[in-house]
Amino acid sequence: MAYFTEPDGQLQRKTYYYSKDYQKIMNLLSQISDEYGKFYADIPNVMVLAAALAMQKGLPLHKEIPGAKRADSYFKGYVSTGMDYYQALIVFLYSKENGQSILEEESDDELQKIFLGLANSGLQYLNQLQFESTNTNQSPSKIIIDELNMSLKRFQKNQQKS
Amino acid sequence: MKFKKINLTNFRSYYGDENIYEFSSDNEKKVTIFFATNGGGKTSILMGLLYCLFGNDAIGLDRQGNCADGEPAKHKDATDKDNMYVELHFSHDSKSYMASRGVMSNSEAQFYIKAIDEDGNLGKREENPDGFINSILPKELKDWFFYFAENSKNSMSNANTINDLINLSGDSKTFKNALRKIQGFTKIDRLIQDLSEIEKQKRIDIDKASKNIEISKIAHNLEEHGKKLDELVKRKNIVDSDKKDKDDGLKNIIEQLKDQPKVKEMAVEREKAIKLRKADQNTLKTLEEELQSYQADMLPKFTLYNVLSKSSRPEDKKEQETIILPYPQDGQTYEKLMKKRICICGRPIEKGSKAEIEIEKLNTDQVDPANKYNDRVSQILGHIQDIKNQCQNYPKTLNERNAAIEELNKKIEENKKNETKLTSQIKQAGKAESTINKLNKLYEEVISQRDALLNSRGSLINQIDLINKEISQLENVREKVIGEKQITDKSSSLVKKLAKILDYTKRKLANDEKKAHTLITMEINKALKKYAYSNVQATIDPETYKVTLMESGIDVPQRKAKSGGEDELLKYFFIASVIGLANKKQQHSLKYLAPPTSCPLVIDAPFTGMGKDFIKGTIDVMTEQVEQIIFIGLVDDFDNHFEDAIKNYIGKAYIIQKADKSKRSSSKEKPSKQTVFGKEYDFVLYGNNDENGKPVSQSKIIGIS
Numbered sequence: 001m002a003y004f005t006e007p008d009g010q011l012q013r014k015t016y017y018y019s020k021d022y023q024k025i026m027n028l029l030s031q032i033s034d035e036y037g038k039f040y041a042d043i044p045n046v047m048v049l050a051a052a053l054a055m056q057k058g059l060p061l062h063k064e065i066p067g068a069k070r071a072d073s074y075f076k077g078y079v080s081t082g083m084d085y086y087q088a089l090i091v092f093l094y095s096k097e098n099g100q101s102i103l104e105e106e107s108d109d110e111l112q113k114i115f116l117g118l119a120n121s122g123l124q125y126l127n128q129l130q131f132e133s134t135n136t137n138q139s140p141s142k143i144i145i146d147e148l149n150m151s152l153k154r155f156q157k158n159q160q161k162s
Numbered sequence: 163m164k165f166k167k168i169n170l171t172n173f174r175s176y177y178g179d180e181n182i183y184e185f186s187s188d189n190e191k192k193v194t195i196f197f198a199t200n201g202g203g204k205t206s207i208l209m210g211l212l213y214c215l216f217g218n219d220a221i222g223l224d225r226q227g228n229c230a231d232g233e234p235a236k237h238k239d240a241t242d243k244d245n246m247y248v249e250l251h252f253s254h255d256s257k258s259y260m261a262s263r264g265v266m267s268n269s270e271a272q273f274y275i276k277a278i279d280e281d282g283n284l285g286k287r288e289e290n291p292d293g294f295i296n297s298i299l300p301k302e303l304k305d306w307f308f309y310f311a312e313n314s315k316n317s318m319s320n321a322n323t324i325n326d327l328i329n330l331s332g333d334s335k336t337f338k339n340a341l342r343k344i345q346g347f348t349k350i351d352r353l354i355q356d357l358s359e360i361e362k363q364k365r366i367d368i369d370k371a372s373k374n375i376e377i378s379k380i381a382h383n384l385e386e387h388g389k390k391l392d393e394l395v396k397r398k399n400i401v402d403s404d405k406k407d408k409d410d411g412l413k414n415i416i417e418q419l420k421d422q423p424k425v426k427e428m429a430v431e432r433e434k435a436i437k438l439r440k441a442d443q444n445t446l447k448t449l450e451e452e453l454q455s456y457q458a459d460m461l462p463k464f465t466l467y468n469v470l471s472k473s474s475r476p477e478d479k480k481e482q483e484t485i486i487l488p489y490p491q492d493g494q495t496y497e498k499l500m501k502k503r504i505c506i507c508g509r510p511i512e513k514g515s516k517a518e519i520e521i522e523k524l525n526t527d528q529v530d531p532a533n534k535y536n537d538r539v540s541q542i543l544g545h546i547q548d549i550k551n552q553c554q555n556y557p558k559t560l561n562e563r564n565a566a567i568e569e570l571n572k573k574i575e576e577n578k579k580n581e582t583k584l585t586s587q588i589k590q591a592g593k594a595e596s597t598i599n600k601l602n603k604l605y606e607e608v609i610s611q612r613d614a615l616l617n618s619r620g621s622l623i624n625q626i627d628l629i630n631k632e633i634s635q636l637e638n639v640r641e642k643v644i645g646e647k648q649i650t651d652k653s654s655s656l657v658k659k660l661a662k663i664l665d666y667t668k669r670k671l672a673n674d675e676k677k678a679h680t681l682i683t684m685e686i687n688k689a690l691k692k693y694a695y696s697n698v699q700a701t702i703d704p705e706t707y708k709v710t711l712m713e714s715g716i717d718v719p720q721r722k723a724k725s726g727g728e729d730e731l732l733k734y735f736f737i738a739s740v741i742g743l744a745n746k747k748q749q750h751s752l753k754y755l756a757p758p759t760s761c762p763l764v765i766d767a768p769f770t771g772m773g774k775d776f777i778k779g780t781i782d783v784m785t786e787q788v789e790q791i792i793f794i795g796l797v798d799d800f801d802n803h804f805e806d807a808i809k810n811y812i813g814k815a816y817i818i819q820k821a822d823k824s825k826r827s828s829s830k831e832k833p834s835k836q837t838v839f840g841k842e843y844d845f846v847l848y849g850n851n852d853e854n855g856k857p858v859s860q861s862k863i864i865g866i867s
Contacts, residue, residue: 039458052465089545093469144458151464155553158468
């Protein structure tokens with residue numbers, strides 16, 4: 001993928017970032033903290049989840065995070081993680097009016113921008129669920145299971161329709 | 163016993179084997195008489211008889227072959243090849259026998275006795291010839307029947323004469339003994355002695371046995387032992403019973419111990435269960451984590467797929483749906499793809515729809531499959547398919563994983579229950595442990611008690627064995643004693659009978675002796691009255707048997723000892739009476755306990771010291787009392803008195819002439835003459851052989867009438 005690999009074929013380390021406001025939720029969901037166990041193997045996975053949720057829930061893109069390149073948390077993405085496909089897919093689905101052109105090489109920066117917007121938006125949503133809802137005891141697993149069940153129901157509904 | 167015939171072959175002065183003399187067996191003419199010249203062999207007759215009956219000792223035969231008188235037993239002219247023997251034919255108890263003793267040419271001595279049947283045939287040899295002779299005529303009594311001449315005493319130290327035996331002034335002991343022996347009284351003495359000895363021994367045995375017979379004591383001992391045995395057996399039974407109790411107790415303890423929980427095993431089991439549970443819990447944790455990861459992983463996939471299936475953006479809901487077309491690979495065209503008329507998310511592409519227009523557009527555009535963009539799209543689309551598959555599989559996978567978790571949970575629960583159970587059991591076992599310890603301790607105690615009982619039992623069994631042994635011994639003793647008592651009782655009865663027999667025998671013997679004493683005294687006095695000139699009477703001391711001649715109350719033997727008077731007469735009367743009594747007894751005219759000895763009376767040179775007036779009386783008495791008489795004497799000793807006295811009693815008479823080589827005569831020569839009882843007898847004096855060289859007999863049978 002162009003996001004991770006230079007045209008000459010060399011691996012390119014892409015830097016992703018998320019708002020420090022969502023550090024807590026990131027800790028809960030990723031292996032950064034062992035407090036609730038492992039849900040996702042690494043930050044890119046959480047970012048994919050958050051972006052997917054944001055897209056499904058129709059959340060607006062998160063506003064740009066100032067000084068993001070230096071501040072906030074960073075994670076490393078690798079071709080091998082497979083997350084680049086999801087990233088591309090999420091952005092492809094989101095930018096339907098652009099058709100499949102978003103996948104073109106020239107759109108890489110745009111793609112990254114949209115993805116980060118969606119991901120941070122999703123993190124915001126999860127953060128709210130976890131820390132700002134009335135039920136403060138809600139565990140991250142419950143959030144995930146609830147979301148999963150809802151998605152499952154929708155999936156099954158779609159399946160029946162088709 | 164009566165002599166029938168004697169054959170003297172090469173014995174002393176008898177040369178050759180024709181010196182055969184028959185003895186008179188006539189009941190009236192009882193006398194056989196040998197008239198001999200000096201050195202003619204008269205003593206050889208007596209010696210021949212003694213030699214044949216009693217052997218070498220009787221004639222004093224020494225190693226050089228000489229008799230007591232110095233004369234060789236074998237004739238001096240007999241060669242080594244010649245036999246020397248004496249054969250005597252005799253009768254006893256109505257049977258005939260032949261005794262033969264001598265030395266054969268091979269120097270072998272022989273002695274045998276054979277019975278002779280009525281036809282004169284010899285039978286088998288008697289097994290014990292000496293014993294046979296001794297039963298008829300005991301050797302010790304021979305001196306009472308064979309008398310040597312007075313003058314033989316000088317040449318024969320052991321010669322017996324009448325004077326030697328019947329010495330009236332001397333000791334009467336020998337006489338008494340002889341009398342008693344001849345009459346058989348000594349046999350009774352021996353019988354009495356034997357019986358007395360038996361009786362005495364029996365009494366001693368009985369006394370001894372009586373002392374031994376302590377049945378009551380043994381019975382008491384047996385009773386005591388029995389009590390002791392009962393006591394021991396009782397104790398042993400108690401010990402046995404105790405031992406059985408202990409054994410039962412041990413069994414019980416072992417059973418109880420068997421029932422006790424095995425704490426160690428249970429602890430190990432629990433440990434295993436805990437390990438298993440922990441492993442299961444770890445697995446469960448892993449499974450749950452995996453499930454969690456899986457679910458977390460599936461969440462964006464579902465989200466994305468849902469988005470893909472239907473735009474989730476509210477503003478797009480009515481407008482359109484997202485169409486993602488499959489991208490042609492090498493050699494594919496959209497035309498081909500359209501034939502499937504299905505988009506990548508599985509929705510059909512309707513006619514006239516935007517999707518169809520899009521496809522048409524794509525078909526018109528020449529798509530370069532090698533474009534990198536196309537490559538990306540292709541990869542994304544492939545990934546979508548993958549997501550779709552995963553989402554479709556999710557419920558099944560979830561169920562499987564949940565089921566696995568549920569199963570594991572159940573297992574863990576079961577393990578927990580098992581653990582709890584084991585824990586509870588171990589707890590209980592902990593309580594039981596003290597019981598086990600107690601039981602073990604009790605077991606040890608019971609074992610030691612049982613061992614003690616076993617020891618005690620062993621000791622008791624030993625004691626019982628000992629007592630049993632003693633009882634058995636006592637019973638043996640008792641049986642023996644009872645047996646002895648029975649024997650003793652029997653013996654006592656026998657001894658009583660024996661005593662009676664002894665008493666009877668003694669009385670009978672005393673009576674017999676008294677009778678014999680009376681008879682002999684009577685006979686002697688009868689003869690004395692008839693033949694003695696003086697009024698003499700003989701007395702025989704019943705105790706000492708000393709014979710005393712009394713004349714009107716005066717002791718006379720000394721006075722007439724040398725004169726050949728009554729005392730000499732008395733001697734012959736005495737001998738005759740004793741032998742006569744024996745004969746009568748043997749003929750069963752008198753009933754005595756033991757048989758007497760009866761034998762011919764052989765007297766060498768008789769009546770030489772006797773007054774001539776007494777000879778007839780003596781011969782009368784002797785021939786009356788004695789069954790067979792053999793007189794041997796010099797021709798000159800027999801005078802007219804003797805002839806008159808004996809004439810009627812002679813059965814056989816022989817003249818024995820000594821052979822004289824120097825006077826070898828021929829048939830032309832005048833024979834030598836011998837005068838006997840006034841009658842001349844001719845002798846041809848050969849040497850030892852006749853004109854033909856054959857040994858000849860020196861004797862001549864003469865008839866006395």
